Amino acid sequence: MFCNDPETGLKAIIAIHNTTLGPALGGCRMRPYKTVDDALEDVLRLSKGMTYKCAAADVDFGGGKAVIIGDPLSDKSPELFRAFGQFVESLNGRFYTGTDMGTTPEDFVHALKETNCIVGVPEEYGGNGDSSVPTAKGVIYGLEATNKMIYGTTSLEGRAYAIQGLGKVGFKVAETLLEFGADLYVTDINEAAVNNLLMKAESLNGRVRAVEGKEIYRTDADVFVPCALGGVINDETIELLRVKAIAGSANNQLLETRHGDLLKEKGILYAPDYIVNSGGLIQVADELYTPNKQRVLQKTRAIYDTLLEIYQQAEKRNVSTVIAANQFCEDRIERRKRRNSFFNHAKPAKWAIRS
């Protein structure tokens, strides 16, 4: 759905990819896309990723996502987010949304005035709070599973991690890694974010080296942790990477599925993004029922087991971890499709979705 509101300057696209598992759920990204086609391509790819993420995390939602075309630093206003909320409301419960790159829980407090189909809102507004908190936790579980697979131990200490993007998720991941005694290489186009982390590192006695742009692909780190844009794993960067593994929060890290095979050939273990970064989804899905922090934590911890299972399946079948993960999710969706045609869900589930 293309959303245009000249009065507030809102230009947005909402994409619903698949609703086999339930109503579509996915965050809303704000970026100054150069063209509408760029925005369309991004939202379509992201919404497909959400279908797989929901299946992997075993939540009863389908894949959807939204993008707002605009600069998050200069184009935001309460009215713009209210207008966006009205478009979401017009979908009548088919699509639930919240934060992503470039948006914050506070932005969606405005949208919440127009629709109940908003998630990831602050606790004082009845939500579970910032979804980047469990996302970052999930990345840490993903890194532990990855280390277990490579080194036989979950320990994060004493290894080096190259983090791209120090935003809501990347910064929290960096802080936790420093607390665990890891070494970091970091980069962000936002200088303030890098400086904040350097200050944090000083207070924790941690070792952080800031690098610029493409240098992040060339470090001697053990693991590359992409926490900014998608498409960063491509022909050019695979040539540069010297890490043993890739595990981070960015959505759609691989430019194409075949890049999963290239990583396998090069001996780089790839943690499928939609498994590693599903902590936020788990929390916002939970928010739509009766929120329960213990349940969120438990399901986020399961990222460790799911990822190890995918690594093992990929090894057994001699396929890339992406192929193994996609198959795992497609099987789940297929199984549900068969049940859907049998039951028509005349009654809401016991833990009914917020109206």
Ligand SMILES: NC(=O)C1=CN([C@@H]2O[C@H](COP(=O)(O)OP(=O)(O)OC[C@H]3O[C@@H](n4cnc5c(N)ncnc54)[C@H](O)[C@@H]3O)[C@@H](O)[C@H]2O)C=CC1
């Ligand atoms: N927030 C969440 O809970 C979730 C986020 N993700 C994904 O994780 C990634 C990060 O999300 P957030 O931290 O929420 O976004 P954010 O907008 O808070 O942070 C992104 C950071 O990346 C930086 N950045 C942008 N382009 C860059 C580049 N070329 N090189 C280096 N840094 C660059 C930005 O300056 C910013 O500091 C995105 O791909 C998002 O889709 C996935 C699942 C959930």
Ligand SMILES: O=C(O)CCC(=O)C(=O)O
């Ligand atoms: O984090 C959210 O608000 C929803 C989940 C999502 O959009 C994502 O995992 O990419």
